[in-house]
Amino acid sequence: MSATFIAEVSSNHAQDLQRCLDFVDAAADAGCDAVKFQLFRVDKMFAPEILAQSEEHRRRKAWELPTSFLEPIAERCAVKHIAFGCTPFDLEAVAELRSYVSFYKIASYELLWDDLLSAVAETGKPVILSTGMATVSEVQHATDTLRRAGALDITLMHCVSDYPTPPSQANLRAIETLRKIAGCEAGWSDHTANADVIHRAVTRWGASTVEFHLDLDGKGDEYSGGHCWLPDEIAMVIGRLRRWDAVDTDPVSDGTGEKKPTIAEMPERDWRADPIDGLRPLCHIRKSWKAA
Numbered sequence: 001m002s003a004t005f006i007a008e009v010s011s012n013h014a015q016d017l018q019r020c021l022d023f024v025d026a027a028a029d030a031g032c033d034a035v036k037f038q039l040f041r042v043d044k045m046f047a048p049e050i051l052a053q054s055e056e057h058r059r060r061k062a063w064e065l066p067t068s069f070l071e072p073i074a075e076r077c078a079v080k081h082i083a084f085g086c087t088p089f090d091l092e093a094v095a096e097l098r099s100y101v102s103f104y105k106i107a108s109y110e111l112l113w114d115d116l117l118s119a120v121a122e123t124g125k126p127v128i129l130s131t132g133m134a135t136v137s138e139v140q141h142a143t144d145t146l147r148r149a150g151a152l153d154i155t156l157m158h159c160v161s162d163y164p165t166p167p168s169q170a171n172l173r174a175i176e177t178l179r180k181i182a183g184c185e186a187g188w189s190d191h192t193a194n195a196d197v198i199h200r201a202v203t204r205w206g207a208s209t210v211e212f213h214l215d216l217d218g219k220g221d222e223y224s225g226g227h228c229w230l231p232d233e234i235a236m237v238i239g240r241l242r243r244w245d246a247v248d249t250d251p252v253s254d255g256t257g258e259k260k261p262t263i264a265e266m267p268e269r270d271w272r273a274d275p276i277d278g279l280r281p282l283c284h285i286r287k288s289w290k291a292a
Contacts, residue, residue, distance in 0.1 A: 002241045003187065003202045005234075006034040006085065006105075006128075006211040011063035012220025012228065013037070019216065020069055021076045026216055028080040030235035031242065035082055036105055036211070037065050037073065039097060040089035047279040053291040063221060067096055074100040085128070090278060094119045101125065105211075108132035108161050109280060113273045114145050121149035128209065129154065130189050132161030133265040133272065136181060143182045155209050156182055159189035162264040164227040167197050169262050171255025175205040178259065185209065191227040192253075195237045200249040202241055 007027035013020045020037070027035040042061045043051065051058055070086075077084035083102040088094045089110065097104070103126040110116050111134055120127055127146055131139050139156065146154055156178045160169055170192060178186040187209030188201035201207040213228040222228055229237075261269060271281040281289065 002244070003207050004034065004209045005032045005238055006036050006209060007032045007214040007234070008036050008189075008211050010038060010213055010220075010228075011060075011222055012213075012215045013065065014219075014221070015062065015064070015066060017066075017069050017072060020065075020073055022216055023214065024073060024076045024080055024082065024084075026231040027214060028082045030214075030231045031238040032234075033083060034085050034102070035077065035214075036085040036087065038087045038089070038107075039065055039067070039070075039093040040087075041093075044090040044092070044278075045273075045280060047277075047281070047283075047286045049286045050281070050289065053289070056291075070097065070100045088116070088120065089273075091116060091119050094123065098123050098125075103128060106130065108134065108159065109268075109271065110273045110278070111138060111142050112275050113278045114275055116273075116278060117142055117145045118149035121146045121151035124150065124152075126153035126155070127151050128157060128187075128211075130157045130159050130211075131178065131259070132159040132189070133261045133269045134259070135261070136177075136259045139178065139259065140181060143184070154182070155185040155187055157187045157189040157209065157211060158259075159211075160191060160262055160265065161268050162262065163191050163225045164193055165191040167192050167194050167250070167253045169255075169264070170197050170201075170253040171257065171262075172197070172201050172205045172207075173254050173257030174259045175201060175207050177257045179206070181259075187211070193227050193229055194253075195233075195240075196249040197253045198237055199241060200251070200253055204249070204251075204254070 108130040185208040188207040
């Protein structure tokens with residue numbers, strides 16, 4: 001049985017509604033089951049101490065998805081018979097999305113924020129939670145928080161918060177670890193842009209869901225990072241898996257299965273949303289952080 005495929009638009013939409021709709025079309029044409037956007041406001045994502053110092057962080061305002069786009073995106077998804085999901089990065093966004101999305105996705109950076117987890121769970125909609133940078137105890141706490149707040153349909157996504165992720169660091173065996181420790185579905189959020197890694201995640205480690213970053217044309221803001229797929233590239237991967245073609249894949253991406261941060265992820269752990277106020281980075285980092 002093949003996985004559910006989710007195309008992550010992320011910040012490649014350029015605040016252009018037609019481009020957003022083109023993403024929906026491209027994802028549907030590539031064989032995806034869902035397309036996912038992100039709803040954030042920079043001033044509700046990062047602490048004021050960071051924004052005051054960092055032009056780099058302030059520039060991310062150009063990546064914000066206008067809330068006026070939600071209805072037309074949802075309508076296009078309905079026409080294309082593809083699910084519409086979105087990642088909220090603040091509590092207000094949870095409410096704004098409720099009428100439009102089929103599922104919520106919580107990003108790895110917000111995994112520690114219990115208030116956001118609870119707000120998403122209380123909607124009653126399916127929840128997908130990325131677990132990049134997280135330890136086993138952090139994943140268990142987040143999953144328990146979701147369940148206490150009423151979440152019934154939870155999928156944990158193993159990922160590595162390194163863009164791009166070298167296949168040798170994928171540690172796909174952790175998909176099985178997540179499934180065992182949490183007793184729910186587990187999948188793979190891809191940052192490798194490597195077809196063999198996705199194929200092995202599904203066929204060897206039983207990923208029920210695969211999320212990947214999509215760009216339309218190589219002109220999106222995130223494409224140069226090296227972790228995004230183009231529509232024709234991912235269509236071939238999805239088609240191969242749906243046909244269940246036999247392909248020998250390199251076990252180099254299997255890893256140990258131990259769910260813990262990689263060396264590359266360790267600095268990013270401090271840039272997660274603080275449970276106190278939901279802003280990035282953690283409070284103790286804000287006091288001493290200086291822009292380069």
